[in-house]
Amino acid sequence: MKAAVLQGTKQIEVVELNVDSLSPNEVLVKVKSCGICGTDQHIYHGHPGSAAVHPPIVLGHELAGEVEEVGSEVSTLKKGDRVSIDPNIYCGTCKYCRRNQAHLCNNLQAVGVTRNGGMGEYCTVPEGNCYQISDEMTFEEAALVEPLGCVLHGFKKIQFSPLNKVLIIGGGFIGQLFLQLVKSQQVDAIIVSEPAENKREMLYQLGADRVVHPMDASGIEADVVIECVGRQDTMELAVQAANKGGQVLLFGVSAPDTNISVAPFDIFTKELVIKGSFINPFTHEEAIKLIEKKVVDVQSLISHRFTKEELPVAMENFQSLNIVKAIVKH
Template structure:
């Protein structure tokens, strides 16, 4: 059965409209979700401006890959879920048969599909998703927290690449939402010192409250000088050439550099290959969130990662065209769409 609903539809680059939209028919292995909360991700902004997401995007489409809600209907072959279940959605759909999927690297799937990227997502009243991508939420985890499981799962995938020890100094470049998630995981790992490089002075006290030992700014000459060759582990969460260059320069000999921030496809960073060679650096990338959803829910449920203090803006579905057009000027740490 196809159902009409209200959705924020990306009709073309820089063109989003709230309109009546027809949701896809529920397949035998799918469920229909009434969306309660959907996050606005930096990737949604990339797509809005005409860049690819985790896969190529073909408008018209409903964006929104960070979502949670309540199941309204289930396909005939769905046995583990039922109407009324509160669930968080892992948006990534892997083919299961390409060389990457078959070698345990599903995040590199050659035929990757994703809710809110290649098929309609959570910026709507309803969303049809594979039942296998739904994870039930504990009663004490809110649906807003459930929507934030996806970005935490992505952070967790990157975090697991790092080798952390109690003696280390960790530098996080960028104190926004992603940097704040990394900060909480690094704090829980028990490292010796955590520094966050963040130019926005309004984020200083929240970062210190989350566990940073120091907050510095890359625009201060003394702070910038002090970061050079200072950290055993550097986590880059911005995705700009200058922040990537800082990450490499800040790593000590034998250091680890995780490039997590999503850069524009045409961005280029300049650093010395000799520096990478002579410091014997490990430089790593991290892409999406393969099978980290369940663990991310547990981290929230146990209070190891706090979500609610990180949310700076809440919008309604009708706000989205204006919000997406003016997003860079809104000074957002993290924004979510809460349904009526």
């Protein structure tokens, strides 16, 4: 098969690979669509993903396709089934898995991170990581179930009230997903901090009451602050902007060596609740339903589509291309 392989830091090559052998409990998926995640960019620049990455590896943990072949012990899927993939594979035996915190698994594996993923023509996936989708759902929508599932996990950590003013820091793809979910809560107001002018119209269409440039966000106060960028300045802003009794969700993926400066006195006197959110523990099925029922629109958020052959250049120039959400065409 043809696949885009990460050979090392900032090195992607499109090469011919043998299809990975199929274990008894796995299925072979013919990939129809694969999203390019911000985490893929982190991995491309030499940082870890949800787990450590050891090139050479085929990236792509947001994927969907058709079942091409099933292993000898597979009982719930058959050739031709349309599936969306939850990439995360838990060991089931570590203390976190046994405490119903499987996403914190000490032995976490993931399709497109620790094993070959969706930037190839085919991908082998455990049966339990495949979720069947309806004929009405597009494969592009199905590939974007995974990031919505991650957002849903973070979203569930927040308690919303109709009295809340909500600040979303970062109006990219993840911020746009959070915006749609927060809009469904009938909060008092939603403000989005986003520097890119080309995103403003979409943010208003999705339900923002106000969109501000980050330079103008320093005086804003909010009851709920959702940080979707992962930079030092935006994470510090998230804590500073929180009202007394406020909730702060740090969702954006930062570089491992990023540190922020926070005054503990502010956390104490404002009695803030600050939470993190990591991957998507068993939210995949619910995310599928949110897309099917049109509660969340992911299709219209796609800004770019690349072939595998275009990936090396696209990954190198990702920031300058003004990408909101990109898909690998198959």
